[in-house]
């Protein structure tokens with residue numbers, strides 16, 4: 001029987017990729033960033049729209065960028081409809097004490113920070129890194145410090161594979177589907193079991209029911225609000 005207890009909420013869903021978060025001021029996690037290119041070219045950096053689908057906030061790939069990196073907003077229904085474009089850095093990292101690959105959702109302002117780090121310490125994956133949160137829960141000025149630990153020169157091959165973000169974590173929709181998103185009629189396939197990635201963000205350990213899992217979140221209006229505006233890096 002597919003009926004399960006609400007006491008076990010979150011236990012069964014197959015989330016292809018969990019969000020990484022540090023909940024409280026001073027929380028520290030030892031992780032391994034799964035990137036090794038010196039120019040950052042292997043980074044998961046995407047142009048997306050944040051939209052609400054079936055009451056949940058989701059990332060949708062923006063169609064406005066061509067293969068040469070040129071911007072053509074006229075090619076993207078969401079751009080045309082006035083949805084804001086957001087550059088997002090999705091840092092995939094291996095969390096040592098959970099033996100799990102997770103994704104850390106960061107804004108554009110984290111890019112210079114991570115590039116400075118690469119320039120200084122080299123390949124990200126070559127050493128474990130401690131991430132420390134500076135900022136109370138819900139603070140609008142939370143920052144994160146990265147502390148490199150001893151280098152062991154491992155490579156991405158030494159860790160579990162990164163996830164394919166596009167098509168799962170970031171919805172990659174057809175033009176027709178994008179118009180459905182605008183009309184509010186789009187339904188994510190398989191939405192019953194795996195659609196709560198974004199809504200769960202930062203609330204995995206204290207959520208109770210899906211109705212009040214994000215009490216601090218204002219009603220997202222057409223993706224106008226981005227987490228990057230609440231977390232400086």
Ligand SMILES: [Zn+2]
Pocket residue numbers: 049061062063064076077078079080085
């Ligand atoms: Zn767009």
